[in-house]
Amino acid sequence: MKRATGRVNRIGLSRSEYGGDPSTLCKGCGHNSIASQIIQVAFELSLKPHEIIKLSGIGCSSKSPAYFLGMSHGFNSLHGRMPALGTGALMANHSLRAIGVSGDGDTGSIGIGQFKHLVRRNVQMVYLIENNGVYGLTKGQFSATADEGQGLKYAGHNPFPEIDLCIEAIVAGCGFVARSFAGDAKQVRSLLKAALSHRGTAVLDIISPCVAFNNDDSSTKSYGYGRTNQYPLQEIGYVPVAEEIVVDDYEPGELRVIELHDGSYIRLRKLEADYDAGDRIRAVERLQRAQESREFVTGLLYFDSSRPSLAETNNLGDAPLASLPEARLRPTHEDLEGIMRRFR
Amino acid sequence: MDMKIETLPHPDQDRERGPIINDFSLVVATANGTGSQTANLALLRSIFKLGIPVHGKNIFPSNIQGLPTWYHIRVSHEGYVARRPSEILIAYNPATLLEDVAELPPGGVCVYNEDLGFVPERDDLCYYALPVKELIATSEIKGKLRDYIANMTFVGALAYLLEIPLVAIEESLSYHFRHRQKLVDSNMEVVRSTYNWSVENLSKVDPYRIEPMDKTKDLILMTGNEAGALGAIFGGVSFVAWYPITPSTSFVDALREFLPELRIDDQGKATYSVIQAEDELAAIGMVLGAGWAGARALTATSGPGISLMSEFAGLGYFAEVPAVIWDIQRVGPSTGLPTRTSQGDVTFVYYLGHGDTCNVILFPSSIEECFEFGYTSHDLAEVLQTPVFVLSDLDMGMNNWMGKPFRYPEGPLQRGKVLSAEEVGSDPFVRYRDVDGDGIGYRTLPGNTNPLGAYLTRGTGHDENANYSERAEDWAENSERLARKFDTARELVPGPEISSMSDARVGIIAFGSTRYAVDEARDRLSHSGFSTGFLRVRALPVNGEVRTFIEQHEKVLVVEMNRDGQLHNILQTEYPDLATRLVSAAYLDGMPLTAEWVQARVLRVKL
Numbered sequence: 001m002k003r004a005t006g007r008v009n010r011i012g013l014s015r016s017e018y019g020g021d022p023s024t025l026c027k028g029c030g031h032n033s034i035a036s037q038i039i040q041v042a043f044e045l046s047l048k049p050h051e052i053i054k055l056s057g058i059g060c061s062s063k064s065p066a067y068f069l070g071m072s073h074g075f076n077s078l079h080g081r082m083p084a085l086g087t088g089a090l091m092a093n094h095s096l097r098a099i100g101v102s103g104d105g106d107t108g109s110i111g112i113g114q115f116k117h118l119v120r121r122n123v124q125m126v127y128l129i130e131n132n133g134v135y136g137l138t139k140g141q142f143s144a145t146a147d148e149g150q151g152l153k154y155a156g157h158n159p160f161p162e163i164d165l166c167i168e169a170i171v172a173g174c175g176f177v178a179r180s181f182a183g184d185a186k187q188v189r190s191l192l193k194a195a196l197s198h199r200g201t202a203v204l205d206i207i208s209p210c211v212a213f214n215n216d217d218s219s220t221k222s223y224g225y226g227r228t229n230q231y232p233l234q235e236i237g238y239v240p241v242a243e244e245i246v247v248d249d250y251e252p253g254e255l256r257v258i259e260l261h262d263g264s265y266i267r268l269r270k271l272e273a274d275y276d277a278g279d280r281i282r283a284v285e286r287l288q289r290a291q292e293s294r295e296f297v298t299g300l301l302y303f304d305s306s307r308p309s310l311a312e313t314n315n316l317g318d319a320p321l322a323s324l325p326e327a328r329l330r331p332t333h334e335d336l337e338g339i340m341r342r343f344r
Numbered sequence: 345m346d347m348k349i350e351t352l353p354h355p356d357q358d359r360e361r362g363p364i365i366n367d368f369s370l371v372v373a374t375a376n377g378t379g380s381q382t383a384n385l386a387l388l389r390s391i392f393k394l395g396i397p398v399h400g401k402n403i404f405p406s407n408i409q410g411l412p413t414w415y416h417i418r419v420s421h422e423g424y425v426a427r428r429p430s431e432i433l434i435a436y437n438p439a440t441l442l443e444d445v446a447e448l449p450p451g452g453v454c455v456y457n458e459d460l461g462f463v464p465e466r467d468d469l470c471y472y473a474l475p476v477k478e479l480i481a482t483s484e485i486k487g488k489l490r491d492y493i494a495n496m497t498f499v500g501a502l503a504y505l506l507e508i509p510l511v512a513i514e515e516s517l518s519y520h521f522r523h524r525q526k527l528v529d530s531n532m533e534v535v536r537s538t539y540n541w542s543v544e545n546l547s548k549v550d551p552y553r554i555e556p557m558d559k560t561k562d563l564i565l566m567t568g569n570e571a572g573a574l575g576a577i578f579g580g581v582s583f584v585a586w587y588p589i590t591p592s593t594s595f596v597d598a599l600r601e602f603l604p605e606l607r608i609d610d611q612g613k614a615t616y617s618v619i620q621a622e623d624e625l626a627a628i629g630m631v632l633g634a635g636w637a638g639a640r641a642l643t644a645t646s647g648p649g650i651s652l653m654s655e656f657a658g659l660g661y662f663a664e665v666p667a668v669i670w671d672i673q674r675v676g677p678s679t680g681l682p683t684r685t686s687q688g689d690v691t692f693v694y695y696l697g698h699g700d701t702c703n704v705i706l707f708p709s710s711i712e713e714c715f716e717f718g719y720t721s722h723d724l725a726e727v728l729q730t731p732v733f734v735l736s737d738l739d740m741g742m743n744n745w746m747g748k749p750f751r752y753p754e755g756p757l758q759r760g761k762v763l764s765a766e767e768v769g770s771d772p773f774v775r776y777r778d779v780d781g782d783g784i785g786y787r788t789l790p791g792n793t794n795p796l797g798a799y800l801t802r803g804t805g806h807d808e809n810a811n812y813s814e815r816a817e818d819w820a821e822n823s824e825r826l827a828r829k830f831d832t833a834r835e836l837v838p839g840p841e842i843s844s845m846s847d848a849r850v851g852i853i854a855f856g857s858t859r860y861a862v863d864e865a866r867d868r869l870s871h872s873g874f875s876t877g878f879l880r881v882r883a884l885p886v887n888g889e890v891r892t893f894i895e896q897h898e899k900v901l902v903v904e905m906n907r908d909g910q911l912h913n914i915l916q917t918e919y920p921d922l923a924t925r926l927v928s929a930a931y932l933d934g935m936p937l938t939a940e941w942v943q944a945r946v947l948r949v950k951l
């Protein structure tokens with residue numbers, strides 16, 4: 001347990017008490033900044049740590065539940081299978097709030113099926129995708145969210161169209177779909193807060209650059225081709241120590257171009273203030289247009305709170321299944337006798 | 345070689361032709377999708393209700409309509425229920441008619457549908473021709489349903505031929521249609537009119553007859569899947585995730601039938617949740633999630649589903665999460681024979697998961713045991729904090745078996761070592777420390793309000809504190825502890841059931857549904873003066889009693905329904921010093937083993 005240091009929140013916990021183990025991810029990795037925003041939000045909202053569960057699949061991103069909310073239970077599960085595990089855990093105890101952390105490989109490739117089914121069932125869970133367009137932990141292969149035509153030192157050229165996980169979520173019936181950028185702490189925090197209060201699955205796709213393998217030197221999005229450093233990173237095991245990329249506050253409707261560690265650029269556009277997040281078809285259209293113009297639109301893309309959560313669909317009462325006493329779990333002697341008579 | 349054993353002299357061949365009462369087997373041959381199941385089950389339950397020991401086996405194709413299907417009913421005043429060749433054939437399927445007739449033993453009976461244009465050739469059989477079309481012509485039921493009701497004609501004819509009282513049939517139909525009188529009446533009308541027609545037009549020449557007894561008065565008739573599902577419910581299962589696959593589907597169907605009846609609370613809320621997952625991989629993932637969060641959770645599947653579950657099985661074993669997985673085995677590899685029975689998943693499930701994974705397995709061999717293991721599997725899973733597999737099979741799971749009414753579970757649910765917030769106290773909580781020396785640590789559940797009680801469960805290497813660790817000693821120590829836990833499991837799982845004969849030189853080891861063929865074979869052998877011992881394995885890992893049993897016999901035949909002798913191999917590995925005493929009797933063609941086959945294999949053992 002962390003020691004209370006400094007200011008405390010409504011329930012008497014300090015920010016540091018929402019922390020976890022020291023991160024073992026690369027310095028400057030976008031995933032680290034997301035973990036610190038989770039800590040900050042949990043602190044600001046005075047979340048009770050025992051009411052939270054942290055879930056993840058496998059990947060650099062999926063390691064991060066170890067680095068926040070050390071006083072909450074968590075399960076770092078299998079590659080791409082966090083949705084199933086989370087569904088079961090939340091049916092067993094629907095009084096818990098779940099923060100799931102996944103990667104773009106974890107969600108967009110191996111786990112795309114489970115992801116879509118989780119969303120479709122509307123399991124009550126904040127589902128974070130720490131999206132870097134690569135497989136970090138296995139050292140730099142393309143993920144399914146990598147841009148079509150993009151090049152990576154290790155993986156070469158990507159000939160396939162990218163999967164936009166926000167579109168996938170909307171199409172699967174998700175009632176809360178947002179996109180942000182790991183370096184935009186303020187937006188990440190406000191979206192996280194909103195997501196935590198959503199009844200059902202809230203998908204938050206956060207662009208989270210990989211310091212080590214977002215080493216794009218192709219011409220389309222990068223000025224990095226001019227660089228002289230051509231060592232294949234995975235062979236010499238050298239990972240440059242980088243600073244976290246941050247973006248200062250930008251206005252609704254505004255476009256921000258951000259330079260990544262390797263010199264490539266990403267373009268973020270914040271949704272306009274009058275954007276209507278209640279229109280599913282428009283949301284998909286907007287995302288596809290953004291894709292065409294090589295922009296990421298950020299903000300709350302789609303919102304609809306009308307669908308019941310899975311716990312409601314399954315007619316669960318207030319008491320979690322996991323805490324029901326034996327008397328409510330095991331039918332009576334008379335019940336058994338009645339059934340036995342039927343099979344005579 | 346094995347196939348030849350099937351053609352051993354038929355037991356009834358030399359019988360003199362007096363009446364044969366309550367001792368025969370009949371087979372109903374129809375095409376799938378013609379609705380013969382109602383007629384078959386009505387017949388089965390009528391005989392059961394007359395107090396006569398009976399069992400039915402449905403041999404059906406992987407198809408919805410058209411392919412051949414056979415329903416075997418064995419009637420045995422001695423109570424034998426193993427498969428055996430039939431003396432009476434109901435020939436309603438033109439596609440298999442000639443083969444079906446050819447399989448009858450001399451003196452056999454063939455009741456056939458006259459409309460099929462069949463010309464009897466064998467002169468060593470008794471024939472009864474039924475003008476099915478004509479018999480149902482007057483029925484008020486029209487259209488497609490008429491085909492269904494056509495099957496009631498053989499029920500009516502058998503009522504006459506075998507002397508089954510019509511009231512017994514009516515009672516069974518009423519049971520089958522859940523007392524919907526209109527359906528009962530329209531079916532009974534065909535049964536009655538065929539019965540009356542038979543009285544007028546058929547003259548009974550064969551020796552087979554039914555005579556009421558009182559041997560089933562206190563028994564129930566149920567499928568293994570229904571029994572297992574009920575067991576789980578009386579074991580407090582509250583989360584079920586599954587993906588449909590024959591022959592496990594009816595397990596979940598039974599859960600979904602009984603849960604709403606037994607587990608809705610006063611507020612009308614469910615105290616359970618059933619989710620049809622997107623695949624078996626998700627199903628087991630959900631079950632582990634629920635087990636981790638503290639609910640009793642199960643999934644039911646068959647071989648192909650087990651294949652998909654292997655990664656999660658390894659995680660469940662290593663992260664130490666309770667779960668119950670019912671594997672209703674069918675024939676593999678691959679899709680194999682999806683509607684035929686097998687015991688082919690033993691090795692696969694025992695070691696399911698990569699690395700040093702080892703799983704606890706239970707082998708029910710009766711509906712009573714399906715019920716019992718239905719709840720004890722959850723006790724074991726929670727006490728041992730590990731996935732527990734229950735290996736049933738298609739024959740056990742989907743067919744109707746007689747059994748004693750189930751005994752209400754004794755004692756409270758065993759929830760294992762779960763610490764409350766108070767129990768965690770103020771000392772740091774150490775998830776994987778072997779405090780009690782049994783290899784089982786203490787766990788806390790999400791939601792535990794003690795801030796010291798939280799931990800991160802993971803499939804990666806960890807130390808006692810559940811912290812990530814790649815230290816060599818941490819891995820080795822944790823792995824040793826898991827092996828110790830498996831030794832604890834040895835003592836906790838149900839031990840074998842042993843029936844010994846003091847002069848027996850040959851022992852038999854079997855498990856699951858093959859026990860009925862073994863029981864019957866042993867009786868036959870002992871009538872001819874050949875004693876055998878029998879040990880029925882009820883769980884893996886096996887414990888010391890199995891060693892003693894093997895030591896007590898010169899040779900031990902391990903009988904199982906697979907090709908390679910999977911349990912045989914496991915036992916040889918377990919007891920290398922006794923390996924040469926173990927003789928494998930393994931065979932698989934999709935059909936349940938017969939007593940003749942077992943008997944022949946025993947006689948072949950070289951002493």
Ligand SMILES: Cc1ncc(C[n+]2csc(CCOP(=O)(O)OP(=O)(O)O)c2C)c(N)n1
Pocket residue numbers: 058059060061062079102103104105106107130132134135136137138143
């Ligand atoms: C079944 C399985 N296949 C492959 C792997 C190897 N693996 C580990 S992480 C990973 C990719 C992770 O990529 P992503 O989800 O994008 O996470 P990131 O590391 O980029 O944060 C792969 C392929 C695995 N752990 N399990």
Ligand code: SF4
Pocket residue numbers: 024025026028029030031060061132136137209210211212213
């Ligand atoms: S490899 Fe990339 S994703 Fe992984 S920790 Fe390093 S920067 Fe982050």
Ligand SMILES: [Mg+2]
Pocket residue numbers: 059103104105130131132133134135136143
């Ligand atoms: Mg990634």
